[in-house]
Structure formats: C-alpha cells, structure tokens
Amino acid sequence: MSQKNFRLQNPETGKDQELPTMSGSVGPDVVDIRGIYAAEGVFTFDPGFASTASCESKITYIDGGQGILMYRGYPIEQLAKESSFIEVAYLLLYGELPSGEQLDTFDQSIRTHTMINETMLRLFNGFHYDAHPMAMVAGVVGSMSAFYHDTTDIQNPRHRDIFAQRIIAKIPTIAAAAYKHSAGQPFSYPRNDLSYAGNLLHMFFSVPAEPYEIDEVAEEALDLLFILHADHEQNCSTSTVRLAGSSGANPYSAIAAGIAALWGPAHGGANEAVLRMLTEIGSVDRIEQYVAKAKDKDDPFRLMGFGHRVYKNFDPRATLIREACHKVLAKLGRVDTPLFDLALRLEEIALKDEYFIEKKLYPNVDFYSGIIYRALGLPTSMFTVMFAIARTVGWVSHWTEMIADKDGRIGRPRQLYTGPVKRDYQPITKR
Ligand code: ACO
Numbered sequence: 001m002s003q004k005n006f007r008l009q010n011p012e013t014g015k016d017q018e019l020p021t022m023s024g025s026v027g028p029d030v031v032d033i034r035g036i037y038a039a040e041g042v043f044t045f046d047p048g049f050a051s052t053a054s055c056e057s058k059i060t061y062i063d064g065g066q067g068i069l070m071y072r073g074y075p076i077e078q079l080a081k082e083s084s085f086i087e088v089a090y091l092l093l094y095g096e097l098p099s100g101e102q103l104d105t106f107d108q109s110i111r112t113h114t115m116i117n118e119t120m121l122r123l124f125n126g127f128h129y130d131a132h133p134m135a136m137v138a139g140v141v142g143s144m145s146a147f148y149h150d151t152t153d154i155q156n157p158r159h160r161d162i163f164a165q166r167i168i169a170k171i172p173t174i175a176a177a178a179y180k181h182s183a184g185q186p187f188s189y190p191r192n193d194l195s196y197a198g199n200l201l202h203m204f205f206s207v208p209a210e211p212y213e214i215d216e217v218a219e220e221a222l223d224l225l226f227i228l229h230a231d232h233e234q235n236c237s238t239s240t241v242r243l244a245g246s247s248g249a250n251p252y253s254a255i256a257a258g259i260a261a262l263w264g265p266a267h268g269g270a271n272e273a274v275l276r277m278l279t280e281i282g283s284v285d286r287i288e289q290y291v292a293k294a295k296d297k298d299d300p301f302r303l304m305g306f307g308h309r310v311y312k313n314f315d316p317r318a319t320l321i322r323e324a325c326h327k328v329l330a331k332l333g334r335v336d337t338p339l340f341d342l343a344l345r346l347e348e349i350a351l352k353d354e355y356f357i358e359k360k361l362y363p364n365v366d367f368y369s370g371i372i373y374r375a376l377g378l379p380t381s382m383f384t385v386m387f388a389i390a391r392t393v394g395w396v397s398h399w400t401e402m403i404a405d406k407d408g409r410i411g412r413p414r415q416l417y418t419g420p421v422k423r424d425y426q427p428i429t430k431r
Helices: 036-040 076-082 084-092 100-110 120-125 133-147 155-181 196-205 215-227 236-245 251-262 271-281 284-295 316-331 336-351 355-358 366-377 380-403
Strands: 003-009 015-021 061-062 068-071
Touching: 015 036, 068 076, 068 084, 068 316, 076 215, 076 251, 076 316, 084 100, 084 196, 084 380, 100 155, 120 133, 120 155, 133 155, 133 251, 133 380, 155 196, 155 251, 155 380, 196 215, 215 316, 215 380, 236 251, 236 380, 251 380, 271 284, 271 336, 271 366, 271 380, 284 336, 316 336, 316 366, 336 355, 336 366, 355 366, 366 380
Parallel strands: none
Antiparallel strands: 003 015, 061 068
C-alpha cells in the first residue's frame, strides 16, 4: 500500500472519503476504490476499462508510452533474440526462466501430449468445409471439458498444471485438424521429435503422398511470432478468460471463451483484416484514398493494424516482426514482396499524417504478422488461429494465477442503468 491517499468529496453531504492508493513494482499507482460503494453508495464508471486495473498480476508489464513489453521482467527484445517459445511458455507459467533440466522436462512433457483423443477428430466432420477455423477451434477446445474431465479439480495445483500443459500441447493439433478439414486433406498426426513450431508446420503442410521438409526459416519465424504473441497482460481475450474462469468454470471452457473474444477484428482478428485490407488497396497509388477513408468520421473504415489501446508509441512487437518480415520474404515469399512493399509504403504515409500523429496511431503487431503467415503458406482465415495458439500460454498463465489467488472473487461488474424506471405491465390490447 502506498502512502498517497486520494480524497473524494461527496457533493451532497460534503463528507470526505479517503481512498488509499496501491503501488506495483513498476507502473502507475492504482486508487483502491473497493470501499466506495459501501461508504458512499456510488459506482465508478469506466466503460472499456481504460482507467481500471481489474486485478493484481505478476506476469506481464506494458508501458504503452515508452513502448515497453516485459514478460516476468524480461524485455521482449531479449526474449525474442535469446529464447524459444517453449522456454517463454515456461517463464510465463512458472515465473522464472527454467534450468536446463527443468526446460528438458517441460519440453518433453509438451512434446509427448500432442495427440488428441481420436473421438475429437470426428467432431470436425460435423462442421461444413467452409466453417471459419476460429469457430471450429473455439468449439473443439470447449469440447475438451467433455474429454479431459479427470483432472479439473481447479483447487488442486497438480490438476491445474496438467490442464496447463495439456492445452498448450494439444492446441496446435486442434488448429491443424481445423486447417486440414477446411483444405479437405487427411489429418497429419503430430510428430514428437519436432520442435513446437516444426511440428505445427508438419501437421499443417505434410501430406501422405509426398515427403515434407521443414524449412528452418519458417520454423524460426513461427517461433518468434509465438514468443511475441504469448501474452499481453489484461487484454480483451485474457480478461475474458479470467472473467469466465472466476466463476469456477471448467478451464477448457474459459479458454474457449478467450478464443471467441480473440476472434474480433478489434483484437486478434486484426491480422486477418490487415491482409484483406492490403489486398483491397491493391496498389501504392490507392493508399492516399484509403488513408482519407480512415480519417473520415462518417466512414466506419479504419486502417487495420494501426492503433492500440495501450501503446501510444511504437508497438515493440511490431518493430521485431517488421525485421522478421524482411528475412522471411527474402527466403520464402517472393510472391508476397509487393504486399510487404505496399504495407511499408502505407506505414510511411500514415506515420507522416497529422491525423495519425495526433491520435498516436502506430502500426501494431498485427500489421506485419499476417504477411509472414501468408509467406509461410497459411490461408488468411488461419491467421487468428495462429495467434490463439501462442496466446493460449498467456491465457493459461493468467487463469492459473487467478485460481491460485486465495482472495480471488467472481468477476461481477456493475452498471449505470439508463433504461426505463418502474412502469406497469399493459395488456396487449392496450399497447
Ligand atoms: N484508423 C483510423 N482511426 C483510428 C484507428 C485506425 N486504425 N484506431 C483508432 N482511430 C481513431 C478513432 O476513430 C478515435 O478517433 P476520435 O478520437 O476522433 O473519435 C481515436 O483514434 C481513438 O480510437 P479508439 O477506438 O477510441 O481507441 P481504442 O483504444 O478504443 O481502440 C483499437 C484501439 C481497437 C486497437 C483501435 O485503434 C482499432 O480499431 N484499430 C484497428 C484494429 C486493430 O488493428 N486491432 C488490433 C489491436 S492489437 C491486438 O489486439 C493484437
């Protein structure tokens, strides 16, 4: 608890209420308003939660003004350069970087739990061939609560750990099954001798008719994208997982809720929307027209991949992905080079534009990630699924932190009611 107090005056009684502040290890203090309703009979109003810290967390820190992102205190730039997705997953889940032995054990556990119950594969046949993969993945992950109910005593730390490792290990397999179903190809079973990203590429792109060789640049790029997308503190989908999980709901259902929230174009669905937008713009000479549309108050169009609720400076993940784009396109993506050139030109024009400068709208992580996914050969509809695979680690880490907190309570916001006041029911003949 910090020494600073906020003073709130009740305009009707003139009475002062002291509101204590709390300090984290870094970042702005928070005003503790928990007692305000009981003392003053008022709620606070913050739609979109832009000024609200919904919980205490030790996992990820963002300074949006400085463009800083840290997982458990480690800057994202260092993790992107030095670490691997599996090591980052361990760090996010357990709070510390693993020793060599801990990493081997964790890696081995994830590798050996990649298969899904065979019956789950049959669920995909219930979906039409053109079902969006996010719809399939959300549905099938939700169904895990019906398959793996042996270890969902959420108060048991061992059960929580089994759940965490199980979902991290199996989500790529579910994603690949969704892809193969859309593509009309036979499912490729996981290979436990491969890395997390390598196995994913194998399950997506190998077919029984011919050998498939994993491209190292693709594997490396995917691992980097997964590190960068692994967590982002209390974003929309993570808050959804926490809220759903706070009722004590089955953890697989809470993750399915997170996947559904991620799908929206204002959140993880943006990577898909960026690609569609770039394709629609089509050529450099049409950029000005689209920038003008984005600035027009009467036009709902927004430049997808621009802007962020928290980053009011460059998204540090975007800087790292931008560099990776060059590497991937040089090796794999000749076809997509014009699209990347278009993206770079759009970025250049928007960054010089007074509207984007004044509103602090910079490219976010999803401005570039779709270009890499496309160069890897993934269809646009799979982009958000790739995001979901990586973010599963963050969701699970936050869910675990929340459930392990002995003071945890069900999430239950209040509202400012503006509907009709009490009125009497009228029979239909009198309306
Ligand atoms: N293009 C044009 N104008 C924009 C854009 C954009 N991409 N983003 C925000 N603005 C404008 C808004 O019109 C608003 O203008 P006003 O103040 O004149 O009304 C102002 O900037 C602030 O925008 P808000 O929507 O209030 O900002 P908020 O923090 O609620 O939204 C969001 C952030 C959703 C990311 C928004 O910038 C957006 O829609 N961006 C495009 C979608 C996108 O890229 N989403 C991915 C986010 S990253 C992620 O989830 C991984």
